[in-house]
Amino acid sequence: MTQSVVVQVGQCGNQVGCRFWDLALREHAHVNKKGLYDEALSSFFRNVDSRKSAGGACGVGGRIQHLKARAVLVDMEEGVVKEILQGPLREVFDSAQLLTDVSGSGNNWAVGHMTYGSAYREQIVDKLRKAAEHCDCLQCFFLIHSMGGGTGSGLGTSVLSLLEEEFPDVCRIVTSIYPSAEDDVITSPYNSILAMRELTEHADCVLPVENQSLVDIVNKIKIMSHSAKPGSVIKRDSTVISGQGGLSGPEKPFDAMNNIVANLLLNITSSARFEGSLNMDLNEIAMNLVPFPRLHYLVPSLTPLYTLADVSVPTRRLDYGKYNKMTHIYALDQRNVCIKIHIKVKF
Template identity: 80%
Template sequence: MAQSVVVQVGQCGNQVGCRFWDLALREHAAVNKKGIYDEALSSFFRNVDTRSGGDGPDIYKGKICSLKARALLIDMEEGVVNEILQGPLRDVFDSKQLITDVSGSGNNWAVGHKLYGYQYRENIVEKLRKAAEHCDCLQCFFIIHSMGGGTGSGLGTFVLNLLEDEFPEVYRFVTSVYPSGEDDVITSPYNTVLAMKELNEHADCVLPIENESLFDIVNKIHQMINSGKLGSTVKQNSLVTSSAGSAKTVQEKPFDAMNNIVANLLLNLTSSARFEGSLNMDLNEISMNLVPFPRLHYLVSSLTPLYTLADVNVPSRRLDQMFSDAFSREHQLIQADPKHSLYLACALLVRGNVQVSDLRRNIERLKPSLHFVSWNQEGWKTGLCSVPPVGHSHSLLSLANNTCVKPTFIELKDRFMKLYKKKAHLHHYLHIDGMEQSCFSEAILSLSDLIEEYNELDATKGGPRTDPSRLKIAV
């Protein structure tokens, strides 16, 4: 069984990562009731002998093994990591696999990338190698970070570069949370565009997620619960509603619930790596099948049904409706409409009691309404994992390589240029050693080139194949 290592960088990365490990433990506990270390657990956890008196996670207390997450936790403010280490998951993380500082990156990409990156380089490399040494067959690194702040964007992309240097043959999946247009960090457009250049050049796959979409989904879940349309009963201590047994009105941005959605995305993405299935999909197959052009590796994700994210007791939603929902705007984790844009390829990862025939039937039903590039009309990749999310019968994750990401990037470019034309706040970046104004011009050029590549694909919608001399084929 192949193993993966999760690298959590910055406040957002560590909060999302903590939710992922919590939910993953719940899933494994539901399947592995005897608490025996097996291949499924080995994919994301290692086994540490506790006979010398150590203490494992609660679900395995009393057993010989103690589970340790294959994770590296990095943050230049120690608050979130300290919270995790004082919480119920404290025993899941290896204290030797933590890197923290106290001052933070001041919402400045240059501080995270140029200052802390070089300061902590050797320490990070050492801990990455240690994590790799604990793997029999290292398949993938997952980086979880946000794009708008300083540590997540700057140090997160520095770690990405290190991974390419140190482990060039290991796939690099990046889950990137993008700020909304109303983000309270005024320099977030700078940080995001500077980070985008690194993602363009060094990631194998990027799953972009927008805070605005997460907030809309959480609001929709609450409306569904409060309207009574589902005839639902909210479970006690629901992960999304977070109050004890009743749905509360969303007044402030519910970051715990939003982080939970991203964690659910990662649970579904990694389900085939963690559990058996009739049509398991390796993580490397996602990159191989969904990324025909190396820079166009941004995959739009959608989750359905939404109520699986809310810990709601409801009757099973009709299977066909679940597939239809996966292609609707309301279920996308960025503000996008893939159904009316151009598909390069699409993956469907289904969990639960679903048959291959169900998959094929729904793909055939939906194909006429979806626009695929002329040279990849059969560009579908499918996976079936037999273990559903805890408490539910089935779920579906769709990953689409689709030109619908382009508006997100255009809006980001516009927000960047509004600041950059005025040279606003540039001095905060340029006083950092190694940071030149050319870093900004190179970053915006990289983003502009990316947008242009999507424009060239859109121009071929329904037409002849794009000239691959401009869009280099991935090998």
């Protein structure tokens, strides 16, 4: 199978990215009961054994020793990265994957793109190359960033141009978090407009996500959980409210919003992380859905919403006493095996 590298830039990008790794680990742990390092895990994780030389990389088929995410974390404020290194995902990353500063970009696109983009160019390229060297068949770069902040919009688009320059043949899929109309950062429209131009020029595919839409989804899920319908209760370990995105400390108001974006990325990458006759490579997304090179903004969506909250919806049962005819259809399952499906038909 092919491999992909996730590049997380800025506070929002790192929080969403770490929640993605949290969900991915839970999903693979649920599927991979034997603890083997298979091809599904190799698409986004490395298996490292410290007892071996040359980086301690282990091949596919052996036991899981120590999983490392194929990721590069960049932020000009070290607060979020420090929280990650103190949280439950601290063993998934190492110092070679991190790049931080202490001053921040001051919510200014020009500072992130011009100042830090030039100052940290060589270090960013070096970390991207090291991440690519660990891949047998590098297929895609996933860039996660916000459009309203200075580091996410400015340095994030600078990293995107570096990816095009250093790896022109590798697909670049960007997940951009757009600010809402009531954003408290006064420079967010300025940052978003300048970042949009860079996304149009250098990205292969952009998945825009708006903050206000995330707020509406969270509110709908809360209304659903507090409805009078029996069984409509959000489970404690659901996608929306659990884990705090791999961070330590109490849950913050925007954690639920970040979890929705991470769940979106988890679903998009499932075809690359697992085998199946209906699955496809990630570069086929841009190949099939982008009619013109610059027209590559795709609108993502999630449905139904109760699956995000893992709501205990009562099962729907049919009254078989009203049906008196049996028919059947033939279909193919994921292994291309013909199966027979029986259906009760009412006359």
